[in-house]
Amino acid sequence: MKTRLARHWISGSMIGLTYLAAVLATLPLLLILAHLIRKGAASLSLSFFTHMPGPVGETGGGMANAIVGTLILISIACAIGLPIGIGAGIYLSEKRSMPLAQSVRFLSDVLNGLPSIVMGIFAWTLLVRPVGHFSALAGGGALGAMMIPLVTRTTEEMLRVVPTSLREAALALGYPRWRTSLSVVVRTALAGIATGALVAVARIAGETAPLLFTALGNQFWSTSLREPIAALPLQIFAYAISAYDEWHAQAWAGALVLISIVLVISLAARVVTRSKFGAPVD
Amino acid sequence: MTSVAAAQAPAPDITRQLGAIEARDFSFWYEKKQALKNISIAVPPRAVTALIGPSGCGKSTFLRSINRLNDLIPGIRHEGRMSLDGQNIFEKSMDVVALRQRVGMVFQRWNPFPKSIYENVAYGPRINGIDSQVSLDEIVERSLRRAALWEEVKDRLRTSALGLSGGQQQRVCIARALANQPEVLLLDEPASALDPSSTQKIEELVYELKQELTIIIVTHNLQQAARASDHTAFFFLGELVEFGPTDQIFTRPREERTEAYITGRFG
Numbered sequence: 129m130k131t132r133l134a135r136h137w138i139s140g141s142m143i144g145l146t147y148l149a150a151v152l153a154t155l156p157l158l159l160i161l162a163h164l165i166r167k168g169a170a171s172l173s174l175s176f177f178t179h180m181p182g183p184v185g186e187t188g189g190g191m192a193n194a195i196v197g198t199l200i201l202i203s204i205a206c207a208i209g210l211p212i213g214i215g216a217g218i219y220l221s222e223k224r225s226m227p228l229a230q231s232v233r234f235l236s237d238v239l240n241g242l243p244s245i246v247m248g249i250f251a252w253t254l255l256v257r258p259v260g261h262f263s264a265l266a267g268g269g270a271l272g273a274m275m276i277p278l279v280t281r282t283t284e285e286m287l288r289v290v291p292t293s294l295r296e297a298a299l300a301l302g303y304p305r306w307r308t309s310l311s312v313v314v315r316t317a318l319a320g321i322a323t324g325a326l327v328a329v330a331r332i333a334g335e336t337a338p339l340l341f342t343a344l345g346n347q348f349w350s351t352s353l354r355e356p357i358a359a360l361p362l363q364i365f366a367y368a369i370s371a372y373d374e375w376h377a378q379a380w381a382g383a384l385v386l387i388s389i390v391l392v393i394s395l396a397a398r399v400v401t402r403s404k405f406g407a408p409v410d
Numbered sequence: 411m412t413s414v415a416a417a418q419a420p421a422p423d424i425t426r427q428l429g430a431i432e433a434r435d436f437s438f439w440y441e442k443k444q445a446l447k448n449i450s451i452a453v454p455p456r457a458v459t460a461l462i463g464p465s466g467c468g469k470s471t472f473l474r475s476i477n478r479l480n481d482l483i484p485g486i487r488h489e490g491r492m493s494l495d496g497q498n499i500f501e502k503s504m505d506v507v508a509l510r511q512r513v514g515m516v517f518q519r520w521n522p523f524p525k526s527i528y529e530n531v532a533y534g535p536r537i538n539g540i541d542s543q544v545s546l547d548e549i550v551e552r553s554l555r556r557a558a559l560w561e562e563v564k565d566r567l568r569t570s571a572l573g574l575s576g577g578q579q580q581r582v583c584i585a586r587a588l589a590n591q592p593e594v595l596l597l598d599e600p601a602s603a604l605d606p607s608s609t610q611k612i613e614e615l616v617y618e619l620k621q622e623l624t625i626i627i628v629t630h631n632l633q634q635a636a637r638a639s640d641h642t643a644f645f646f647l648g649e650l651v652e653f654g655p656t657d658q659i660f661t662r663p664r665e666e667r668t669e670a671y672i673t674g675r676f677g
Contacts, residue, residue: 225484293521297583300479301534301590302511316524 164387168380176381181347181363184372191382193349197264197358198333198389200351201343204268205332209275210325216276217283217321222309233284239277245337247274252341264350264357267343271332278331282324286317319400326397330390336361360386427495427512429593429624430455431476435490438471440483445471447648448490453641458616458625460639460656462632463671467645469628473596476626477513478506494594511538514587518599520579522571522586527554527563530571530582534590549589557585558615577608584615595619597627601634613638632672636660644668 175190182189216232223229251270256262290313298308314321339345345362346355360382367379431453438446446468453459461469474480475492478499492499499509511534522530531550540546550567554560559581563574571582580600587595597616601609616625616638629635635642635656642659644651644667652659652668663669 291521293517293519294523296479296515296517297521297523297586298533299482300477300510300515300517301537301586302507302509303537304507305482307537312523 161387164380164384167377168382168384171377171381172384176378176385180349181378182374185374187374189378191358191360191363191378191385193346194358194360194363194382195385196351197343197346198360198386200264200353200357201268201271201339201359202329202333204265204353205271205275206325206329208269208272209279209328209332212272213276213279213328214283214321214325216280217287218309218314220280220284221287221313233281236277236280240281243337244274244335245340248338248341251338256342261354262342262344262356264343264353264355267339267357267359268353270338270342271335274332274335274338275328278328279325282327283317283321286320286324287313289320290316322400323397326393326400330393330397333390333393334361334386336365360389427593428455429512430495431594431624431626432493432496433472433491434493436472436475436492437489438468438475438480439487440471441485445648446475449650451643451650451653453624453626455624456620456622457640458620458627458638459641459643460635461626461628461643461645462630462635463645463651465630468648469643469645470598472645473515473598473626473628476594476596477510477515479510479515481506511590512592513594513596514590514592515596516580516583516587516598516600518602520576520583520603522574522579522582524570524572526568527571527574527582528567531585531589533586538590550585553585553589556588556619557581558611558618559585575608577604577611580604580608580612581615584612588619592623594624594626597625599628599630602630609634632660644671646671 175188176192177190177195178192179188179190180193181191216236220229220233247270251266251273255266255269259266294312294316295308298312299305303312339359339362343359343362344356345366346358348358350357364379364382364386367375367382370376433449433451436446436449437444449468449472461472463469471480475488476494476499480486488500494509494512498504523533525533528550531553532546535546535549540549551560551564554563559578562578563582571579574582584595584600601612604612613634616627619625620640627635627639639656641654642656643653644659644663644665646667652663652665654664659668660672663672
């Protein structure tokens with residue numbers, strides 16, 4: 129029989145282990161951040177955001193085109209991924225047990241697990257090859273397609289936790305079903321849906337593989353949707369595998385900017401979620 | 411019909427329909443499970459009818475058939491007739507939205523929208539196209555007064571309904587239902603999660619409201635049925651076992667099963 133002391137000791141060390149695991153879970157992010165700041169902060173200046181990439185051998189220069197390009201690509205992806213994803217999520221939560229809903233749900237999960245390089249090749253076949261050239265549109269399309277299943281599933285989950293009692297309250301007051309869904313169910317879950325959308329944006333912002341065969345990247349300033357466009361992940365990739373120290377430094381700085389964008393979006397998602405509970409009601 | 415209504419109740423608005431619910435050989439199935447078996451009942455208008463019976467006996471199903479709130483459940487089926495003021499509520503020409511405005515409902519667990527008290531009560535009228543501030547103010551005040559809540563909340567109409575006590579939230583829900591000017595009010599165990607004094611308030615309210623509308627209340631609380639209702643219907647295993655004046659049901663039940671239930675031998 130174990131003594132009381134032994135039980136006490138085992139309990140204490142088990143709790144200690146879980147603490148350790150919790151700390152280890154966040155360690156990679158902290159290490160990455162520290163490393164990026166150490167390597168990238170030196171090359172980071174205002175001109176990094178306002179200047180174009182410089183020629184080899186010259187210090188300075190920035191990634192203005194890539195930062196703007198990433199923002200454009202994210203916008204295109206949102207224009208495609210959000211309406212389809214949110215719409216499909218509403219459908220899944222409204223028609224939970226229909227056979228079509230069940231297959232859509234299953235396929236969304238499969239799509240969620242699809243390697244992003246496959247998505248890139250797919251987008252190339254569909255959006256690049258028929259047109260004959262790489263374009264921002266194709267890159268945004270690939271990212272948008274990646275967003276769809278993410279947004280679909282989070283939207284459905286968020287709608288699902290809206291209590292049935294609220295839905296019934298509106299129906300019992302004589303609200304038509306579509307209006308109940310939109311004005312009561314979706315509105316109640318709006319903060320959650322917005323969070324899901326922001327998480328999806330954060331996720332695709334750093335994707336490189338789907339852009340390799342679609343947006344391609346661009347050393348010059350371009351905001352045309354029909355032309356190849358620069359993107360931060362692509363620029364980082366190109367600079368990181370280059371042979372020049374200046375470019376390596378620029379790649380570190382680009383990585384730091386990219387991770388900052390993702391962190392800011394994630395933080396925004398947290399703030400939006402919190403306001404769900406503390407928000408003053410109308 | 412108008413003259414009957416006028417004779418029965420000195421309601422302010424005598425042009426309204428009576429709110430007579432009648433079921434004839436009404437049966438109801440969830441998938442293969444039969445929840446109601448050949449129910450025939452004429453619920454007296456402008457009175458309180460209590461539905462009692464053990465859990466799963468079909469009383470809530472019956473209640474939710476009256477405003478067709480069961481419609482959304484896949485695999486349901488019904489037979490027979492259910493009518494409101496002589497009109498079959500399941501016929502094709504029936505406008506479910508209009509039906510639910512005529513038949514208000516209050517649920518066991520109070521469910522105000524996460525909005526202000528005012529917006530909760532104004533929710534129904536708004537969808538009916540009433541958007542003038544003056545009319546809405548008037549409807550909100552009248553409904554809250556009828557729900558015996560006005561004095562308690564008149565200074566905080568713009569604050570969240572979720573900040574009120576449970577009993578007050580339930581009365582917001584009653585006011586919200588009343589704002590639609592229904593003929594029938596369905597109460598699904600409205601006080602089962604409330605403390606005794608809130609319960610008493612709800613019962614007093616039911617007593618007041620029956621002068622103007624038909625009230626059907628599902629309750630597990632037999633004392634409540636005895637106190638608050640004029641008529642009582644006892645449901646058991648999907649059947650309507652006995653229906654009659656509350657006094658008679660509780661003092662001289664005709665059916666053995668009714669007696670067994672009200673004396674606590676099962677259920």
